[in-house]
Amino acid sequence: MTTVDLSAHALEVAPTLLGAILTSTLGGARVRVRVTEVEAYEGAHDPASHAYRGRTARNAVMFGPPGGVYVYRHMGLHYCMNLTCGPEGTATAVLIRAGEVVDGEEVAWRRRNGAGVCRAPRDLARGPARLTVALAVTGQHNGIDIFAGEGLSLEAPRVRPPLRSGPRIGVRGIGADPDRFPWRLWIDEDDFVSG
């Protein structure tokens, strides 16, 4: 399997993750998704980043070595998943915003229907928190290494898909300015992005 180099900054890594295959063996089943949408977060230089105001117990994983999985809880209910990038000590990371389930679809479907109602296949992993549900990623997986075979692994795409970029979603203020932070990337003309 061809892996992905995460040692560069999030802005450089993000495009290489689009089209990559993310495999989860968590929860006793195997589910694979093709990443279709990501967002870059640049730590201390990024007003929208959780790490903007320094290191805390929650975001400590982002300061670790590249390949770390940073899982955070949002609004009490939902989990979102990031892959940390850059050299150790820099709080740069890429948020996995959406994907297409390409293997283990029945398992993902069952998990999604347990948490809520999912009526279309494209909704299985279209959205940050939906994706974590489909892959059985929860807060207890915060900090695992994607290169260490601890339940999550990443496979580089064979071909580089056509990309588009734009302002990040759910970010307000200057952090959402598309001119300064055009850090949301997705695959052009793909039905599995959350746009």
Add this chain to the structure above:
DNA sequence: CGTAAGATTTACT
């Protein structure tokens, strides 16, 4: 110590 806000999703009007 108390309060306010958040990288979201789902259900209801």
Add this chain to the structure above:
DNA sequence: GTAAATCTTACGA
């Protein structure tokens, strides 16, 4: 389209 669910962190008193 709008509101609620729900918890951790950050910040002010």
